[in-house]
Amino acid sequence: MHLDLNADVGESFGVWTLGDDAAVLDVVTSANVACGFHAGDPLTLRTTCAYAAERGVVVGAQVGYRDLAGFGRRFVDVPPDALAADVIYQLGALSAMAHVAGTRVAYVKPHGALYNAIVHHEAQAQAVVDAVVAVDTSLPILGLPGSVVLARAMAAGLRAVSEAFADRAYLPDGRLVPRTEPGAVLHGAEEVAARVRRLALEGVVTAVDGTDVEVRAESVCIHGDTPGAVEMARAVRRELEAAGVEIRAFAG
Template sequence: MTTPIDLNCDLGEGFGAWSMGDDAALLAVVSSANVACGFHGGDPTIMRGVCEMAAARGITVGAHVGYRDLAGFGRRPIAMPATQLADDVLYQLAALDGIARAAGTRVRYVKPHGALYNAIVRDAEQAAAVVDATRAYDPGLTILGLPGSEVLRIATVHGLPTAAEAFGDRAYHADGTLVSRRRPGAVITDPDEVAARCLRLVTAGELPSVDGEPVAVAARSFCVHGDTPGAAGLLRRVRDVLTEHGVPITPFA
């Protein structure tokens, strides 16, 4: 049987009068929803609306936690004490899970966002802070992250469930890290290319890199960012191609 894959996307990243992405269209194609918790994007009304739509569709909800950085959309690195970061992550988890429960669902996993996601690939102190917050709230929550990252290693040491993910709309270096968004070609927007990358991941366990060498990636989930132009169309094409090739699409958590 073909290994199943999860399709996840970042959702609820608008704020007040400002919209970001098409949450309803994205929820029609994903199996897991990374819902912003108010620190890099999202507000209580948006959070509740996304959770209600996810509950109605049976979509798994995850907490998309990040640095307290609305102005920078959570994509600016922030040096902060580990205890403060853990408290910030705990705050976001509790807020989203409370809203999710009121909407008829609950948070099942944690996926850090943006600069925090990139930091905890190698920064053991900040990675441990994310793990500590998750353990304090609910040690049964799965942590979703980059394969080989510090956060997944530390989570495993502490007995938390983990899941590795790959990105369909982001370019990779040969060492498995993501190409900086500042570089041309870092974000991939062609639906056929993104779908082909996902199929290659599922069938061959690898992705192409900008360095010319394939990257071995063992991932259970495949992500397209909600703010990538045409994100819903990208994910729809991915889902269609995977379905045509008999790949089951199921949530990891």
């Protein structure tokens, strides 16, 4: 039994530092590196790719809406052709930074509002898939189980990788509780670790209404900007390894 641990990193901007990327990258196996549209400046992206390369962590492009002010967590009704071009642009930027750091972009994970939109938004999901196909058909797309984007990815011949979230609450239908609602983000390291252990061993998580939701995933995300993210990541890894789960990257 094996599982990938991924984290959102590279989201600092100028004088504003968000998260402890170096410490998080000591724990996870995949790094969702911001590409400058929702967060991250060029030096941050380059430094984060270097951190990942030094630790043998696989680099993924965390593409998002062009929304620095909203941290990419606001839906943007961007036309599909423009969205595809934005994704291609972000992949190109991060690929250059990864190359300079001695590594490469090995997968794609949409960020924030874009991630949630393409669970059901047909046109934007197809735009993301079209962009990845145009750049490199060997790149997997990481997304929510049952999402439109993963179905479109498979139809286009891309590898579709299902993801679960360690620190996010779930609705009974398997979607994430919106961040605008209370309890959407979980903070207790031991609680989260036990939750991920059950996810790995049983393929279920407990939804906000107390019911069990089936979630089959190859990778588990821990948000780098969540308070206590480093402690949480360490607790999750300890719990999984104690349960006999091998922690390894899904791509690379």
